[in-house]
Amino acid sequence: MGIFSTKNKFKMDALRIKERGSKDTPTNFSEQAVAFMKGMPGYYPKFTGGGGEGEIDESKIQNIKVVEGDGGRKLYGEILGDKKFVGKQDDDIYKILQKEIDSGLAKEKYGFEGTDVKEYEKIKLQQMKGPDVEQEKIEVEKEIVDDTSGTTKKDIKEVERTKRFFEDFENEFEIDGERGENNRLNIPVKFSMGKVDFTDKSTMDYFMGPGQNTVVGLNDMLSKIKNAVGRRIVENASDRDRQLYQMFPDRVKTKIKRKLIGLLDIGPNDARALGHKDPLFAIVSMYANNPDKLQQVLSELGLTQQAGTVKEQQEIESSTPGTEGYETEWKQKRD
Numbered sequence: 001m002g003i004f005s006t007k008n009k010f011k012m013d014a015l016r017i018k019e020r021g022s023k024d025t026p027t028n029f030s031e032q033a034v035a036f037m038k039g040m041p042g043y044y045p046k047f048t049g050g051g052g053e054g055e056i057d058e059s060k061i062q063n064i065k066v067v068e069g070d071g072g073r074k075l076y077g078e079i080l081g082d083k084k085f086v087g088k089q090d091d092d093i094y095k096i097l098q099k100e101i102d103s104g105l106a107k108e109k110y111g112f113e114g115t116d117v118k119e120y121e122k123i124k125l126q127q128m129k130g131p132d133v134e135q136e137k138i139e140v141e142k143e144i145v146d147d148t149s150g151t152t153k154k155d156i157k158e159v160e161r162t163k164r165f166f167e168d169f170e171n172e173f174e175i176d177g178e179r180g181e182n183n184r185l186n187i188p189v190k191f192s193m194g195k196v197d198f199t200d201k202s203t204m205d206y207f208m209g210p211g212q213n214t215v216v217g218l219n220d221m222l223s224k225i226k227n228a229v230g231r232r233i234v235e236n237a238s239d240r241d242r243q244l245y246q247m248f249p250d251r252v253k254t255k256i257k258r259k260l261i262g263l264l265d266i267g268p269n270d271a272r273a274l275g276h277k278d279p280l281f282a283i284v285s286m287y288a289n290n291p292d293k294l295q296q297v298l299s300e301l302g303l304t305q306q307a308g309t310v311k312e313q314q315e316i317e318s319s320t321p322g323t324e325g326y327e328t329e330w331k332q333k334r335d
Contacts, residue, residue, distance in 0.1 A: 056332075058330060062078055063078055078140065081137065081138045085128075086133070097121055106120050112124070139332070140331060142328050142329065144325070145325045150321045150322035152320075154315055154316070155317075157316045164177070166291065168308075175217055185289070189203040192273075195285045195289060196281075198274060207284070222280055225263070257279075265293065266282045
């Protein structure tokens with residue numbers, strides 16, 4: 001039973017042959033079989049052109065059409081394939097062609113020097129014109145994808161954080177507590193020997209103007225410190241001293257003043273050199289230049305509370321990296 005028998009229901013086309021080898025050199029097929037296969041439905045010729053096997057010569061592409069898309073474009077065109085005979089064909093055509101080869105007519109008229117009648121038919125068709133010859137047009141396509149620069153996305157997210165130590169105090173008295181290098185308050189005043197210099201005019205101008213809230217708030221804090229120091233002096237005093245403090249209240253005030261000298265790091269020359277005339281100047285200086293020390297003083301006197309938390313909106317930024325574009329080679333369009 002032959003392979004082309006309809007009884008075994010076997011469909012013989014180029015795609016079927018391809019399973020047994022390449023289109024040009026299919027396994028177990030002779031050159032005549034290959035030539036036969038190339039004329040069958042489903043056969044896609046192997047192109048050669050610009051630089052190597054399988055490439056399409058771009059200079060031969062006609063009727064190029066560009067279709068823009070999202071992020072790139074596709075190009076469509078067509079190239080001329082083999083011609084084929086569409087008129088009424090003589091049943092003995094291959095005998096006629098063989099005679100033309102044998103007689104030398106094929107070489108003389110069409111330049112064919114081979115012996116394969118199928119190859120001769122192909123060459124002869126390429127040179128023929130008229131209504132009986134149809135030019136095959138093969139659709140081709142390529143794709144160009146553009147570079148992308150990436151994207152940046154910003155989202156607002158609610159987060160919870162621990163409050164800064166002086167945050168409630170600064171909010172209450174509307175003080176800008178922004179700090180810079182060495183945790184020093186960002187204010188336009190002069191610092192000398194690690195303390196605020198109140199002998200400088202710019203310093204006094206600030207605290208009598210934009211910085212008034214700072215002075216008011218720290219004066220309130222100083223009052224609480226004095227009260228806490230006074231309570232401890234009385235609590236730690238003997239019964240006799242307590243009676244004396246009730247009789248002579250100024251004795252307690254004197255002890256408080258002496259205690260503040262140590263707590264607020266008031267030096268013996270600060271009044272003359274820096275203008276620290278009383279403890280208020282000293283606590284303003286410590287808050288501005290050494291907030292950690294002031295925090296320690298408040299903690300020792302029991303004037304601090306456990307740090308609270310605050311919820312606030314925070315901007316979260318996320319990004320997607322860009323991609324590198326690419327361009328495909330021209331290839332035959334598949335349906």
